[in-house]
Amino acid sequence: MRTIFHVDMDAFFVSVEELLDPSLKGKPVVVGGQAGERGVVSAASYAARKFGIHSALPLRTAAKLCPHAIFLDGHPKLYREYSHRVHEVLMEFSPLVEMASVDEAYMDLTGTERLHGPPLKAAHALHERMKSKTGLNCSVGIASSKMVAKVSSDQAKPNGVLWIQPGLEADFLAPLDVRRIPGVGKVTERHLAELGIKKVGDLARLDAPFLMRRFGQWGLALAGKARGADAGAWFDGGIGGEDDPKSVSHEHTFSEDTSDAARLDATLVHLTEKVARRLREYSLHARTVHLKLRNSAFETLTRSHTLHQPTQVDQELIEAARAMFKAAWVAGRKVRLIGMGVSGLDTDAGQMGLLDSPRHERAMKALEAADKLRKKFGEKTVALAAGMAADAPERVHENPAGLPGKRKGVD
DNA sequence: TCTGGGGTCCTAGGACCC
DNA sequence: TCTGGGGTCCTAGGACCC
Numbered sequence: 001m002r003t004i005f006h007v008d009m010d011a012f013f014v015s016v017e018e019l020l021d022p023s024l025k026g027k028p029v030v031v032g033g034q035a036g037e038r039g040v041v042s043a044a045s046y047a048a049r050k051f052g053i054h055s056a057l058p059l060r061t062a063a064k065l066c067p068h069a070i071f072l073d074g075h076p077k078l079y080r081e082y083s084h085r086v087h088e089v090l091m092e093f094s095p096l097v098e099m100a101s102v103d104e105a106y107m108d109l110t111g112t113e114r115l116h117g118p119p120l121k122a123a124h125a126l127h128e129r130m131k132s133k134t135g136l137n138c139s140v141g142i143a144s145s146k147m148v149a150k151v152s153s154d155q156a157k158p159n160g161v162l163w164i165q166p167g168l169e170a171d172f173l174a175p176l177d178v179r180r181i182p183g184v185g186k187v188t189e190r191h192l193a194e195l196g197i198k199k200v201g202d203l204a205r206l207d208a209p210f211l212m213r214r215f216g217q218w219g220l221a222l223a224g225k226a227r228g229a230d231a232g233a234w235f236d237g238g239i240g241g242e243d244d245p246k247s248v249s250h251e252h253t254f255s256e257d258t259s260d261a262a263r264l265d266a267t268l269v270h271l272t273e274k275v276a277r278r279l280r281e282y283s284l285h286a287r288t289v290h291l292k293l294r295n296s297a298f299e300t301l302t303r304s305h306t307l308h309q310p311t312q313v314d315q316e317l318i319e320a321a322r323a324m325f326k327a328a329w330v331a332g333r334k335v336r337l338i339g340m341g342v343s344g345l346d347t348d349a350g351q352m353g354l355l356d357s358p359r360h361e362r363a364m365k366a367l368e369a370a371d372k373l374r375k376k377f378g379e380k381t382v383a384l385a386a387g388m389a390a391d392a393p394e395r396v397h398e399n400p401a402g403l404p405g406k407r408k409g410v411d
Numbered sequence: 412t413c414t415g416g417g418g419t420c421c422t423a424g425g426a427c428c429c
Numbered sequence: 430t431c432t433g434g435g436g437t438c439c440t441a442g443g444a445c446c447c
Contacts, residue, residue: 061412
């Protein structure tokens with residue numbers, strides 16, 4: 001029997017902002033952007049939640065619900081820093097830590113009773129240590145599976161601990177809404193409601209073959225989850241280290257829909273350069289290139305193309321992205337969002353011998369030099385001319401090193 | 412209400428191969 | 430000619446998570 005902790009930071013982004021500016025404490029704070037902007041709430045303080053504000057809510061709606069709320073853009077870099085600190089604290093309790101996102105983690109404390117005492121004592125110590133080392137509150141769910149641990153940390157919020165002892169999983173889950181099960185969203189909730197299933201207990205009473213017929217593989221996983229099992233790829237395997245990313249992407253929603261071809265192209269180039277740069281950071285090569293377009297009606301179109309050879313070179317990715325965009329976009333149509341991404345990622349080691357053309361080598365050397373300059377002088381210093389114009393004035397002015405805006409040595 | 416950005420996983424049809 | 434079956438890759442779309 002395993003002892004799994006799920007540790008979830010309370011109102012993480014907001015709490016970090018409060019450390020930065022303690023005067024925010026107790027006030028309705030919304031992180032994610034300004035009140036009138038296109039976008040959604042990333043995090044809301046508990047005071048803001050009293051007005052019905054929650055994450056994923058459009059900012060404009062949030063502003064209507066609570067006009068006097070404080071709207072913050074947020075500090076993603078700082079959140080990542082704090083996430084590392086959280087990771088370090090957790091590692092003091094067990095080496096088996098898996099960060100599930102920036103603000104939550106699974107930890108395997110099986111067989112650590114002699115070191116940490118019983119689960120509730122360990123959780124108490126963790127709470128104290130977290131507060132003293134990071135200044136942040138967290139909630140801890142403890143159970144014999146990752147799935148139940150996650151659900152129980154949710155029930156423990158804020159700043160609480162909840163231990164579901166082995167054997168009591170189904171009893172704990174039964175009275176909860178099916179929506180509390182990780183993986184059950186709006187759509188599945190609706191499908192289940194059509195069958196009269198509202199609570200996890202209702203779901204647990206259905207047999208697996210029925211759910212399998214009705215929902216396929218997903219139904220089978222659901223049957224397991226309703227009974228407290230780690231089912232489906234979501235929770236497969238133990239608690240391990242971090243994997244290589246399976247895809248890398250960037251996208252941009254325009255503040256107003258645009259049909260300006262030059263602006264769309266410049267944005268696409270800029271997004272692609274960011275993706276290519278991250279591939280080089282991770283030492284990965286991509287086989288498949290993806291394009292994403294969203295129109296004014298919020299309809300999303302995707303296109304993808306698999307290259308003959310994996311690459312991490314800007315020009316090759318830009319070429320593929322541009323070709324897809326050209327084929328997919330009807331000139332004059334307004335675009336709300338444009339995005340590009342890559343998948344089918346191979347490590348550099350897998351590329352040995354494939355990348356020895358002189359042209360490729362020259363390109364790689366130039367890109368590495370550009371990456372170094374960016375690291376030294378800032379993201380916005382070095383870019384292709386097209387990328388420079390991507391998002392208008394704010395980017396073009398910044399040139400702290402007085403470097404030319406155009407990269408030399410490529411093509 | 413008017414809907415971000417970065418991800419993961421799943422499905423389904425057609426191509427292609429054995 | 431009236432036509433199997435399985436495996437894998439590619440592409441498009443969608444649900445879901447934080």
